[in-house]
Amino acid sequence: MQPMESYDVVVVGGGPAGATAASDLAQQGRSVLLLDKAGRIKPCGGAVPPRLIRDFAIPDSLIVARARSARIIAPSDRTVDMPIDGEGYVGMVDRCDFDEWLRRRAAMQGADWRQGSFQRLTRDAEDGPVVTYRTKEGDSVSVRARTVIGADGANSAVVREAFPQAEKIPFVFAYHEVVRSPQTPEPQNAAFDGERCDVYYQGRLSPDFYSWVFPHGDTASIGTGTAVKGLSLRGAVDQLRRDAGLDGVETLRCEGAPIPLRPRKRWDNGRDVLLAGDAAGVVAPASGEGIYYAMLGGRLAAEAVGEFLVSGDAKALAQARRRFMKTHGRVFWILGIMQRFWYVNDQRRERFVSICGDRDVQRLTWESYMNKELVRRDPLAHLRIFFKDLAHLFRLVSP
Structure with missing residues (x-):
């Protein structure tokens, strides 16, 4: 031996x-x-922040797209755009x-x-x-x-x-389909933007998480996740593709797996x-x-x-x-509380999307995400967000 x-x-x-x-x-x-x-x-979804690219020496050749904004879609189909200031971007990888x-x-x-x-x-x-x-x-x-x-x-x-x-x-089961990105703008896929991540907070697609359309250059990831047993993830993604005008594009592969939370x-x-x-x-x-x-x-x-x-x-x-x-x-800890509270039903999701429209929320969210640090240098902005959040919690403002 x-x-x-x-x-x-x-x-x-x-x-x-x-x-x-x-x-x-x-x-x-x-x-x-x-x-x-x-x-x-x-x-x-393949999103990587600039901090990852720097810290782990990821070459530009692996960045298949650069998302310069996000679009948040509420249960009512109302949209909120969250642009990234300056030259910042979220890298997308396959x-x-x-x-x-x-x-x-x-x-x-x-x-x-x-x-x-x-x-x-x-x-x-x-x-x-x-x-x-x-x-x-x-x-x-x-x-x-x-x-x-x-x-x-x-x-x-x-x-x-x-x-x-x-x-x-706890975990959610995630499923996505990698599709061929639209090569020419058509009326049915006019909502697709190769430099924008679309995030859907709609209970009909995911009752406890979210769904997405993320650009990957020549391809795109269309997916959803949920911890609710019995929900048809394939059916939800089919609906999402129809909503996004991407039901007619070529499907390259389909993948699913549990994601711990x-x-x-x-x-x-x-x-x-x-x-x-x-x-x-x-x-x-x-x-x-x-x-x-x-x-x-x-x-x-x-x-x-x-x-x-x-x-x-x-x-x-x-x-x-x-x-x-x-x-x-x-x-x-903060994100766990946020998910347990805001994702529980469409009424709260609608209010959550409203909060995402606030410029203070957008700026601090992007700075924290891209640098992987809680932003502490602007206490007044945090205070403003706190009181706006309270107003939504107690329904003192309309969604």
């Missing part, structure tokens, strides 16, 4: 979180196996190409990138983790690791293996396994934004694992969640 291969780290999952963790650890000089299940693309590029970058940094499906996590005679996976040819392979990073999505198999008592976290209370097993990305629950409530938080979570996981490999102290693994929540926990 050949001796079992050994790595410092096995990263399960090659999405933005796993690929970033693998790349950073390989740069540290660690031996890394990046294990990715081939052929799976997560349904995603996850099919974006994730592949991240995996290739990890491989170029020295990670051993393999296609395979995670099967189980066991321990050998030395009491270290052993990862067993199935290759695309159907062979079962086991490798030894000092640490394992589970970045394998909301339905994480690593969580089931290493965290048998893990709490169940709350960070897990624990990301490490206190021993040698750490979670990142959707497996850790780092998708923002209300907005469903996950790419930036996944990549940041992957980077923090790499830092924590690197510290653990040096010190041997398993407490270092807990630093990943601690650092993430210190920076973004308050934002997640």
Whole structure:
């Protein structure tokens, strides 16, 4: 028998979180196996803020479109436009190409990138983790690791293996269709704008989340999400395509997956396994934004694992969640409250869209989104928003 291969780290999952963790650890000089299940693309609007592009050195070639505004559509079909001031924009990526590029970058940094499906996590005679996976040819392979990073999505198999008592976290099931963008303006698709993200807050399309039409250059993502069981997501997207005048364009692919809406209370097993990305629950409530938080979570996981490999102290693994929540926990808390209150019915959605028309709200929203920091430098604007919000809560103003 050949001796079992050994790595410092096995990263399960090659999405933005796993690929970033693998790349950073390989740069540290660690031996890394990046294990990715081939052929799976997560349904995603593909929006990335400028901070992500800067912090993770994303080349312009991966930015397939630049959205310079958003249009919010109320249950009554009333629209509110939210332009981005100055030269700012939201980058749009196609996850099919974006994730592949991240995996290739990890491989170029020295990670051993393999296609395979995670099967189980066991321990050998030395009491270290052993990862067993199935290759695309159907062979079962086991490798030894000092640490394992589970970045394998909301339905994480690593969580089931290493965290048998893990709490169940809320999620929405997202579904989108990638279509060919209209090449020439026609009366039926006149509402489509290749530099604008359209967000629909309409209960008939999603009773507890939102629906979207996001431009991707030559293509567009049309999707919706909900936690309500039994709702036909395909039917909702069919209706959305008709509403947006995109029912006649070519459909290129369809994808669906669960999206978590709350960070897990624990990301490490206190021993040698750490979670990142959707497996850790780092998708923002209300907005469903996950790419930036996944990549940041992957980077923090790499830092924590690197510290653990040096010190041997398993407490270092807990630093990943601690650092993430210190920076973004308050934002997640606020967004969770916002979703639970404003998304509950169409009457509140109508008022929420009205609030989105306020210039103070728009400016602070874009600044916070693009820089991934709560804006504190304009207290008067925050005070104005507070009183306007109260007015809508108590219906002192019309929607």
